[in-house]
Amino acid sequence: MGGKSQITVIRLGHRPGRDERMTTHVGLTARALGADEVIIANASQSCETVRDITDRFGGPFEVTETAEPLSIIEGWDGTIVHLTMYGLAIQDVEAEIRDHYQEGESLLVVVGAEKVPFDVYEAADYNVGVTNQPHSEVASLAVFLDRLFEGEELGQEWEDADRVVVPKETGKRVEKR
């Protein structure tokens, strides 16, 4: 978001053919709600969709594909947050995480898929639960980012957009730029 430091979201691999659409939504949510980059494990179609949206609706936002998500996590220089229903309550740890961000540390937000390896829990500086209930990694990411940025991401300006949606009480209005 051009903020104090870099926020990267990394989406671990999903079972082939099963969760590609969910992975796309993780990428689009990362972009829309203020992250600077998404790294996606083994999902070319999702990467393409998120890049296409960035081309049309603006950036800056980076999309990177990787075959080695665990190496990225293990080599990360900064703070690692792993979103998991088994983690500590977001409302208890968000202020501390925000401090790291505001002090200029690069933040890596790990979004799992099925069966997250135990190494990820250990590599994380914070295992964070948006409730301890089973729901959705997309929902958890959204609430996490909205709280991290305290809503500032909602007023974000986009650069190089081809089109801009103008808020409307009823109906749809899209302007070409």
Added chain:
Amino acid sequence: MGGKSQITVIRLGHRPGRDERMTTHVGLTARALGADEVIIANASQSCETVRDITDRFGGPFEVTETAEPLSIIEGWDGTIVHLTMYGLAIQDVEAEIRDHYQEGESLLVVVGAEKVPFDVYEAADYNVGVTNQPHSEVASLAVFLDRLFEGEELGQEWEDADRVVVPKETGKRVEKR
């Protein structure tokens, strides 16, 4: 959430075979983040999954399947919020919507799928955008509920749970009840 009034989330029909998993995540997010009920159009498998999670992790939470989502919307007695990237900014309208809720009006939150009929935009008291960017209906629902309840939903107690996840710094802890 046993709050001041009833919050129902309704998920419009998705194209068969395409977004069933997304629909399940809408239902699970509604439950985890404080809604009282989800109504799902034509997706028996999603209904079953959300009911199964409610049986195991607790309630109260209602799951209803419908073949006629538009009739429910058009006959709704209360406030209707439609989440759409074309709508008014959530940060501008959330306080007003919260007032309706706190005054005891039943709230229907409409979550679209592909191609939402124009009737829905017209039936809604509020068309609300969680940003005007394309991302995810699951993300929008999550941010909407977290803001509506101002985070109170995160501390919700669950009744009749078979199992409870205990927040943990590293790893997983689930207790059977």
